Amino acid sequence: MTDVPEAPEPDAAPDAVSDDFHVFDTTLRDGAQREGINLTVADKLTIARYLDDFGVGFIEGGWPGANPRDTEFFQRAREEIDFRHARLVAFGATRKAGVRVEDDPQVAALLESQAPVITLVAKSHVGHVELALRTTPEENLAMVRDTVAYLREQGRRVFLDCEHFFDGYALDPVYAKQVVRTASEAGADVVVLCDTNGGMLPAQITAVVRTVLADTGARLGIHAQDDTGCAVANTLAAVDAGATHVQCTANGYGERVGNSNLFPVVAALELKYGRRVLPEGKLAETTRISHAIAEVVNLTPSTHQPYVGVSAFAHKAGLHASAIKVDPDLYQHIDPALVGNTMRMLVSDMAGRASIELKGKELGIDLGGDRALVGRVVERVKERELAGYTYEAADASFELLLREEVRGGALRYFTVESWRAIVEDRPDGTHANEATVKLWAKGERIVATAEGNGPVNALDRALRVGLERIYPQLAHLELVDYKVRILEGAQGTESITRVLVSTSDGQGEWSTVGVAENVIAASWQALDDAYAYGLLRAGVEPQE
Numbered sequence: 185m186t187d188v189p190e191a192p193e194p195d196a197a198p199d200a201v202s203d204d205f206h207v208f209d210t211t212l213r214d215g216a217q218r219e220g221i222n223l224t225v226a227d228k229l230t231i232a233r234y235l236d237d238f239g240v241g242f243i244e245g246g247w248p249g250a251n252p253r254d255t256e257f258f259q260r261a262r263e264e265i266d267f268r269h270a271r272l273v274a275f276g277a278t279r280k281a282g283v284r285v286e287d288d289p290q291v292a293a294l295l296e297s298q299a300p301v302i303t304l305v306a307k308s309h310v311g312h313v314e315l316a317l318r319t320t321p322e323e324n325l326a327m328v329r330d331t332v333a334y335l336r337e338q339g340r341r342v343f344l345d346c347e348h349f350f351d352g353y354a355l356d357p358v359y360a361k362q363v364v365r366t367a368s369e370a371g372a373d374v375v376v377l378c379d380t381n382g383g384m385l386p387a388q389i390t391a392v393v394r395t396v397l398a399d400t401g402a403r404l405g406i407h408a409q410d411d412t413g414c415a416v417a418n419t420l421a422a423v424d425a426g427a428t429h430v431q432c433t434a435n436g437y438g439e440r441v442g443n444s445n446l447f448p449v450v451a452a453l454e455l456k457y458g459r460r461v462l463p464e465g466k467l468a469e470t471t472r473i474s475h476a477i478a479e480v481v482n483l484t485p486s487t488h489q490p491y492v493g494v495s496a497f498a499h500k501a502g503l504h505a506s507a508i509k510v511d512p513d514l515y516q517h518i519d520p521a522l523v524g525n526t527m528r529m530l531v532s533d534m535a536g537r538a539s540i541e542l543k544g545k546e547l548g549i550d551l552g553g554d555r556a557l558v559g560r561v562v563e564r565v566k567e568r569e570l571a572g573y574t575y576e577a578a579d580a581s582f583e584l585l586l587r588e589e590v591r592g593g594a595l596r597y598f599t600v601e602s603w604r605a606i607v608e609d610r611p612d613g614t615h616a617n618e619a620t621v622k623l624w625a626k627g628e629r630i631v632a633t634a635e636g637n638g639p640v641n642a643l644d645r646a647l648r649v650g651l652e653r654i655y656p657q658l659a660h661l662e663l664v665d666y667k668v669r670i671l672e673g674a675q676g677t678e679s680i681t682r683v684l685v686s687t688s689d690g691q692g693e694w695s696t697v698g699v700a701e702n703v704i705a706a707s708w709q710a711l712d713d714a715y716a717y718g719l720l721r722a723g724v725e726p727q728e
Contacts, residue, residue, distance in 0.1 A: 199239075199268045199269050200241055200270070201241060201269070201461060201463055202460075203241075204428065205428050205429070205453075205459060206241050206242060206405065206428065206429040207241050207242070207430060207446075207453075207461050207462070208240070208241065208244065208273070208405070208429060208431045208432070209243050209244065209431075209432060209433065209434065210244040210275075210407075210431055210432070210433055210443070211235065211434040211437060211446070211477070212228050212231060212232065212243065212245050212257075213247065213275050214244070214433055214438050214443055215433035215434060215437035215438050216228075218437045218438055218442065220483065221437060223253075223480075223481065224253075225253055225256050225257050225260060227480050227481070228245065228253075228257050229257065229260060229264060230480050231480055231481075232245065232261060232265060232272075233265060234434075234473050234480075235473075236265070236267050236268060236269050236270045237268075237466075237469070237473070238269075238462065238466055238469055238470075238473045239269045239462040239463040239466040240269065240270050240446070240462075241270060241271065242270060242271050242272075242273050242301060243267075243273060244274075244275050244303060245257055245258055245261060245273065245274065245275075245299070246274075246275060247274070247275045247276055248274050248293045248294060248296065248297035249276070249289070249290050249293025249297075250276075250290070250293075255293070255297070258272070258274060258297040258298070258299060271300055271341075272299045272301070273301040273302065273303055273343075274294050274297040274299035274302050274303070275303045275305070276290055276291065276304060276305070277304060277305050277306070278304050278305075278306050278327040278328055278330075278331040278332075279291055279327050279331045280327075281319035282323070284330075285330045285331050285334045286334065288331075291331060291334070294335070295335070295340070299340075300341060301340065301342075301343065302335050302340045302342050303343045303344070303345055303376075304328075304331055304332065304335075304342060304343070304344050304372075305344075305345045305347050306324070306327070306328045306346060306347065306367070307324055307347055307348070307363075308347060308349045308352045308353075308360045308363040308364070309348040309349070309351055309352025309355060309360070310352060310355060310356045310360075311355060312348055312352070321359055325362065325366050328344065328363060328366050328370065329367075329369075329370045330370075332344060332370035332371050332372050333370045333371055336370070341373055342371060342372045342373060343374045343376060343429070344367040344372040344374070344375050344376065345376045345407060345431075346360070346363055346367075346375060346378055348378065348380045348381065349377040349378050350377065350383075350384050350388065350392055351380070351381060351383070353392055353396075357395075360396075361396055361399055361400055364377075364396060364400045364404075365402065367402070368400060368402035368403070372402075373403060374402075374403050374405045374428075375402045375403065375404055375405070376404070376405035376406065376407050376429060376431060377393060377396065377404060377406055377407070377422070378407040379406075379408045379409055381409065381411065382408065382409030382411025382412060382415065382440070382441070383411060383412060384408070384412070384418055385414055385418070386414060386417045386418055386420075386421035389406070389408075389418045389421040389422050390421045390422070390424055390425045391425075393406070393421075393426060394425040394426060397425065397426045397427075403428060404422075404426065404428070404429070405427055405428070405429030405430065405431060406418070406419050406422035406423070406427045406429070406430055406431065406444075407431040407443075408422075408443070409438065409439070409440065409442070409444075410436060410438070410441050410442045410443060410444065410445075411440060411441055413441075415436070415442070415443060415445065416444055416445055416449055416452070418444070419444040419449050420449065420453075420457075423457070430444070430453075431443075431444070432444045432449050432450075433445070433446060434447070434473070434474065434477045435447070435474055435483075435486065435489065436489075437481065437483075445489070447470050447474050447489070447490075447491055447492050447523075448489075448490045448491055450462060450467070451490075451491045451518075451522075451523055455467075455518055455522060467522060467523060467524075468521065468522065468523065468524045469524055470491060470492055470523040471523055471524035471525045472524050474489070475492070491525065492523060492524075492525060496520070497516055497525055497527045540558050540561050540562055540565075540586075541558060543582070543586075547579075547586065549583075549586055549590060551590070557589060557590065560589055561585070561586060561589050564585065565585070568585075568699075571680075572682050572699040573682070573699050574682065575697070578684060578696050578713075579694065579695060580687075580695055580713060581695075581696045581710075581713045581717075583720075584713055584716060584717060584720070587720075595716060595720070595726050597625065597655065597715070597719045597724065597726055597727060598624060598625040598651060598727075599623060599624045600621070600622075600712070601624065601629070602621075602622045603622070603646075603708060604620050605617070605618070605639035605640075605642055605643055606618045606619070606639075607639055617635060617636050617638050617639050617641065618633065618635050618636075618642055619633065619636065619639065619643040619645070620632070620646060621646045621647055621650055623650060623651075625651060625654050625727075626727065628654070630650040630651070630654075631650070632646045632649040632650030632651075633646055633649070634646040634648075639707075640666065640704065640707045640711075641663075643704070643707065643711060644663055644711055647711060647715060648661075651715070655724065657718065657722040657724060658715060658718060658719070660689045661687055661688070661689055661714070661715070661718045662687065662688050662689075662690075663685060663686070663687055663711075664686050665684075665685070666683070666684075666685055666686075666707075667683070667684040667685075668681060668703060668706075669682045669683075671699075679701075680701055681700060681701065681702070681706045682697065682698070682699045682706060683697065683698045683699075683703065683706040683707045683709070683710045684696070684697055684710065685697075685698075685707070685710040685711060685714050687714040687717075687718060689718055689721060689722070692721075694717055694718075694721075696711075696713035696714045696717060697710055698712075
């Protein structure tokens, strides 16, 4: 047996919230098992900092000893992160069957991580004990008792995850509760009931948690997978039944369809239950933290995720807009600012006058109660959406349209005489893309030609070549996304095409739309709007 590393001091982070209720995050372990996520050690350290900044109580960093990456993470986390709110947790298993706990190398690795808190996974389903562990129910209980007691003796705080608990309870409730009781009596601070297969529904969770709490007296937690789409509801149902420890992952990342989502769980606890589970002021960081972690794992943030999605407080129907104009709370369950989000008005063919007025206000344009102006905008939007345009995903194009109506004329910085794009198929299999634009700006006729890695890129470059001398502000613009959609109701290559372009000036992004029978023509429209909007953002006055 090797020397046992001493437990780090202190056990609690300096600004941790009350220990009466735990928000336990397992993004770095369970969340990392999602298909498509492959975290480096640097990624894990970055996410850990975000989670600590958010104010969760515990961050499960991985399984030290199971792979070199997790072992390195714990070493570097000790040296590189000064945790202010969270306590770092190492995950591992109980001792192996027939092995003394002092001699089990994976238990030693847990201690060597120097994490102040250790989560052990144990079997609570008698079928798994006999078929997966290939041991007896009695030996499984001894494995739980020995490992928990040993780690407690070494100064570690211990949580025990009862894997497959709810399925095991349905098979043999007496044994499942015996595992809970054994862990609690051996010194586990929390025994976590895991819906590992994610098949439970809220009423089932409530009934089982309430019974187990009454029969064992143990402090209980909940770990819910989302296979029935009920992970958040199941987590809150467990809280209703007396659980005081919730295990979640950022954005619901996890194996198969995912885990209970940290952000709606925390928001519900604070805003619906009135339970303070984060440090003061941190709930308003919810949207920022959610999107920041999505960037690290390289997954696009879900636009329709509760509380933090960009569409979570977006209103499209004219009926909604009319009510929101009177009182935003009529169609919103909370003030979006509480979770760091904002209300958005979507402009579409479903828009009414109220939608246009509210959208104008959002964009800083006072329509002054001009009913005729608002009516013209509504009709123009409906006509253009019938032709295939979409403004709910192209705010910049809508703002240009709105400002043109307010101005009483086109909002133009340049006038296009003509453009053309050429794609040359060469004998060696390569392609050459060249574009030429002819335009007028500030009384000057400009002809510019450029090559690109595609016809749209060539047009974009030609436009820059022609205009940057007159408008140097365009040098900062960058096309960051390009989407093409073939609209319904047309056939094959004769179909109407819609193009959405996203552009950045380094300070923000905006989207513009173009629609035409020709994909290059649609792209040109979107680029034209993108450049005009970029100059508008830069404070450049349009031509008269």
